Amino acid sequence: xxxxxxxxxxxxxxxxxxxxxxxxxxxxxxxxxxxxxxxxxxxxxxxxxxxxxxxxxxxxxxxxxxxxxxxxxxxxx
Amino acid sequence: xxxxxxxxxxxxxxxxxxxxxxxxxxxxxxxxxxxxxxxxxxxxxxxxxxxxxxxxxxxxxxxxxxxxxxxxxxxxxxxxxxxxxxxxxxxxxxxxxxxxxxxxxxxxxxxxxxxxxxxxxxxxxxxxxxxxxxxxxxxxxxxxxxxxxxxxxxxxxxxxxxxxxxxxxxxxxxxxxxxxxxxxxxxxxxxxxx
Numbered sequence: 147x148x149x150x151x152x153x154x155x156x157x158x159x160x161x162x163x164x165x166x167x168x169x170x171x172x173x174x175x176x177x178x179x180x181x182x183x184x185x186x187x188x189x190x191x192x193x194x195x196x197x198x199x200x201x202x203x204x205x206x207x208x209x210x211x212x213x214x215x216x217x218x219x220x221x222x223x
Numbered sequence: 224x225x226x227x228x229x230x231x232x233x234x235x236x237x238x239x240x241x242x243x244x245x246x247x248x249x250x251x252x253x254x255x256x257x258x259x260x261x262x263x264x265x266x267x268x269x270x271x272x273x274x275x276x277x278x279x280x281x282x283x284x285x286x287x288x289x290x291x292x293x294x295x296x297x298x299x300x301x302x303x304x305x306x307x308x309x310x311x312x313x314x315x316x317x318x319x320x321x322x323x324x325x326x327x328x329x330x331x332x333x334x335x336x337x338x339x340x341x342x343x344x345x346x347x348x349x350x351x352x353x354x355x356x357x358x359x360x361x362x363x364x365x366x367x368x369x370x371x372x373x374x375x376x377x378x379x380x381x382x383x384x385x386x387x388x389x390x391x392x393x394x395x396x397x398x399x400x401x402x403x404x405x406x407x408x409x410x411x412x413x414x415x416x417x
Contacts, residue, residue: 184367184371184375193390
């Protein structure tokens with residue numbers, strides 16, 4: 147949870163122009179909230195894997211470095 | 224008919240684990256379950272229909288012999304993980320089970336729950352994987368928000384289950400609007416970092 151709370155605002159504020167920040171939030175926030183809801187309800191640990199974040203990055207206009215950063219930092223619990 | 228487990232993976236995975244950088248950990252993941260856990264090309268071999276009443280052959284991972292073979296495979300992966308020490312992050316029991324619950328290639332989540340129960344017991348038992356080393360369980364967001372919301376605790380409650388981590392992927396098949404719909408199904412977490 148801590149990693150996600152630190153990583154996403156940093157990514158959104160420091161690496162992306164405003165238009166892409168909005169697009170990224172639109173894609174990622176529902177997913178993160180879903181996974182966090184699942185984690186809260188079940189007590190489970192959850193993470194995103196494989197090419198998920200790279201794919202999100204591509205859809206959101208993130209570059210590869212940002213996608214890798216996402217991959218490393220977005221364990222949601 | 225079931226797939227034959229050929230443990231040719233030992234050499235390649237052992238080399239991968241040995242070559243991992245000091246700051247890198249490796250997650251060993253069963254991508255190709257015998258019988259095929261989906262109809263995708265990146266899954267295990269598809270086997271022929273068994274018994275009466277079965278339809279087109281393409282997705283028969285959940286048949287008992289194939290499940291048993293998959294359990295043997297992840298047990299072997301666990302043993303390799305133990306031998307690799309801290310280089311190994313953990314074991315993922317199955318990559319991307321079919322997202323379809325009706326039609327050809329379909330599988331209900333109860334069958335997946337059954338496999339996960341058997342595999343967790345085997346990985347922690349004969350596989351020797353320490354309880355602190357993660358066993359990773361994969362399913363798609365729509366199933367985390369529905370079936371696993373009700374049933375994940377059944378796995379966590381298994382004796383000796385140890386550290387379980389759920390993992391999910393999102394590709395083109397799950398749109399933002401779908402996620403918003405799923406969000407409505409999930410409980411609201413106690414706090415939001417946003």
